[in-house]
Amino acid sequence: MIFFDIDTQLDFLYPGGALYVPGAEKLARRIGALNHWAAANGHLVASSVDAHSENDPEFRVWPPHCVVGTVGQGKPAITLLDGRVVMPHESTSVALNGAKQVLVEKVSTVFFHGASFQALLRAVPADKYVVYGVVTEICVKDAAFGLLKTGKPVELVTDAAEGLNAAAVVAMYAEFTAAGGRLVTTAAVVGQG
Numbered sequence: 001m002i003f004f005d006i007d008t009q010l011d012f013l014y015p016g017g018a019l020y021v022p023g024a025e026k027l028a029r030r031i032g033a034l035n036h037w038a039a040a041n042g043h044l045v046a047s048s049v050d051a052h053s054e055n056d057p058e059f060r061v062w063p064p065h066c067v068v069g070t071v072g073q074g075k076p077a078i079t080l081l082d083g084r085v086v087m088p089h090e091s092t093s094v095a096l097n098g099a100k101q102v103l104v105e106k107v108s109t110v111f112f113h114g115a116s117f118q119a120l121l122r123a124v125p126a127d128k129y130v131v132y133g134v135v136t137e138i139c140v141k142d143a144a145f146g147l148l149k150t151g152k153p154v155e156l157v158t159d160a161a162e163g164l165n166a167a168a169v170v171a172m173y174a175e176f177t178a179a180g181g182r183l184v185t186t187a188a189v190v191g192q193g
Helices: 024-040 115-123 136-148 166-178 186-190
Strands: 002-006 044-050 084-087 101-106 129-134 154-162 182-184
Touching (some): 002 136, 024 129, 129 136, 136 154, 154 186
Parallel strands (some): 002 044, 154 182
């Protein structure tokens, strides 16, 4: 099983962030619980992180956010695991060396845009994927639907995800379950033992 912690960075999670998702600050504790439970039970945590340059083309669509080296690009400490590695955007291989968490850098809202995610899936066989983070109807959606294409079961942790548009989130959940995905809660995941 691989746990996908999508874009849970300071610029998205907290009111002072450059691209704050209202209500997302309540997620940090649950995301930390999921990440730590995964590691304690031998599952890899793949944390996508936006890693933008100062003049990133994405800033024509979205306000500047998660610029490399800024405070806002960081993740809350509670979501970080000891023994983590960074996988740069467009990496075609990953050396885990026993790491429990891989910070997979990305420069697009499209989860599978870069070669790094495909390389990670090739390097780490998994029988199931668990997805959570922000923004539910954008980056989390792209990750969840991309993972469904692998043919493996995909669970989306609804109380550890936050969106910008409630109607779009409801529509995304309906589309996700119709495509074979499963909606779960943090308690259901960490209660698996």
